[in-house]
Amino acid sequence: MNDIPQFRLNNGLSIPALGVGCWMGQVGESDQVRQMIVWALELGYRHIDTASNYGNEESVGKGLRDSGVDRTAVFITTKLASEDHGRVSAALDESLAKLGTTYVDLFLMHWPQALTKTGEALPPDASPTIAETWREMEHLVDIGKAKSIGVSNFSVKLLDQLLESARIVPAVNQVEAHPCLPQHALLEYCQHKGILLTAYSPVAKNKLSSNGTLCQIAAKHNATVAQVLLSWGIGRSTIVIPKSANIERLKENSSLISLSTEEMHTLNELHKEKGMHHSVCGFHSSALGGSCFGWTYEQLGWDMVLGGVVPE
Numbered sequence: 001m002n003d004i005p006q007f008r009l010n011n012g013l014s015i016p017a018l019g020v021g022c023w024m025g026q027v028g029e030s031d032q033v034r035q036m037i038v039w040a041l042e043l044g045y046r047h048i049d050t051a052s053n054y055g056n057e058e059s060v061g062k063g064l065r066d067s068g069v070d071r072t073a074v075f076i077t078t079k080l081a082s083e084d085h086g087r088v089s090a091a092l093d094e095s096l097a098k099l100g101t102t103y104v105d106l107f108l109m110h111w112p113q114a115l116t117k118t119g120e121a122l123p124p125d126a127s128p129t130i131a132e133t134w135r136e137m138e139h140l141v142d143i144g145k146a147k148s149i150g151v152s153n154f155s156v157k158l159l160d161q162l163l164e165s166a167r168i169v170p171a172v173n174q175v176e177a178h179p180c181l182p183q184h185a186l187l188e189y190c191q192h193k194g195i196l197l198t199a200y201s202p203v204a205k206n207k208l209s210s211n212g213t214l215c216q217i218a219a220k221h222n223a224t225v226a227q228v229l230l231s232w233g234i235g236r237s238t239i240v241i242p243k244s245a246n247i248e249r250l251k252e253n254s255s256l257i258s259l260s261t262e263e264m265h266t267l268n269e270l271h272k273e274k275g276m277h278h279s280v281c282g283f284h285s286s287a288l289g290g291s292c293f294g295w296t297y298e299q300l301g302w303d304m305v306l307g308g309v310v311p312e
C-alpha cells in the first residue's frame, strides 16, 4: 500500500481517504467478510465502511479482533437503517454490540427515507422527519458513541433542508460517485458547506473496465482501470470505499497513482459522452417505476430518470 492521505473532517478529526467497503452483494454475516477485513487491515487499510443493513457487523468486528490491529487505529463507519429512524439510539447500541466496540468513528443516516417496520416509505413530511432523526443522531455525538455523524444519499435539496435545523453540520455525505456519475455540483456544494463527500461504488462495480479512455490512461501509468478510478476519486478530494473480497484486488486498490491535470480533466468530463451519464446501482432499476426506496427522484432531489440515467 502506498501512502494513503488522511482528510480532515469539519470537527477536526481525520478520516483515511481510502476505506474498504463491506456491501457483499447480499445481506448476511460470513467468513468472507471476516477474511476481507483481516486482509485489508494486514495490507494497511485503516478505514472500514459497513452498515446495519448489510447484516455483517459481527463479521466485521470479528475480523478487526482477529487482525490484532488496535481498535483505536481503525476508522469505522456504520449506518442507520431506514427502518430505525424512530429508534436511533437503540439502533446504534445494537450496531456497537455487533461490532464489539463502544463507539463508531462515523454514523451515517443511510438514506433520507424513513421506512416502517414492514418496509413502506413514509412521505418526506411525516414523523420521524430528517430533522427529527438528525437531532437524535446529534445526541450520539454528545454522549461519545459516535465521534462524527453524517448522511448518505442526500442531494443538495435535502442537505439544504437538513442544514436549516441542524446543530451539527454533517461531517460526510456518502453518495454514488465515479466518472459516469461524478456529482460535480453536489461535490462543490458539500465543499462549500464543509462536508466531505464519500464516493460509493468508486470502481463503478467494475463496469467500466473496458472503457477506452480509462484503459488508455491506465496503460500510460502501467496501472489498472480500478487504480485510475480510485486515484481520480481521491485526487478530487473525495473519500473512496471500494469493496473487494479478493486479496490481490484489495492490494491493487490500495496502490494509487498520480494523474496529470489533463487526465483529471478528461475523467471529469467523461460523463458528457453520449449515454455515459448514469448510475451503476441496481436500486435505480426501471422496475421501481421512477422512484428509489419509496421516494420519487423529485422528492430525493435527484436529477435522474428511470434506470438511474441523468437526462441529457
Ligand SMILES: NC(=O)c1ccc[n+]([C@@H]2O[C@H](COP(=O)([O-])OP(=O)(O)OC[C@H]3O[C@@H](n4cnc5c(N)ncnc54)[C@H](OP(=O)(O)O)[C@@H]3O)[C@@H](O)[C@H]2O)c1
Pocket: 020, 021, 022, 023, 024, 049, 050, 110, 152, 153, 174, 175, 199, 200, 201, 202, 203, 204, 205, 206, 224, 226, 227, 241, 242, 243, 244, 245, 246, 249, 252, 253
Ligand atoms: N451508502 C450507500 O447507500 C451505499 C451504496 C452502495 C455501496 N456503498 C458502500 O460502498 C462500497 C463500495 O461500493 P460497491 O461495492 O457498490 O462498488 P465498488 O466498490 O465500485 O465495486 C465492487 C465490485 O467491483 C469488484 N472489484 C473491486 N475492486 C476491483 C478491481 N480492482 N478490479 C476488478 N474488480 C474489482 C468487486 O469484486 P471482488 O470482491 O470480487 O473483487 C465487486 O464486485 C460498498 O461495499 C459499501 O460499503 C454504500
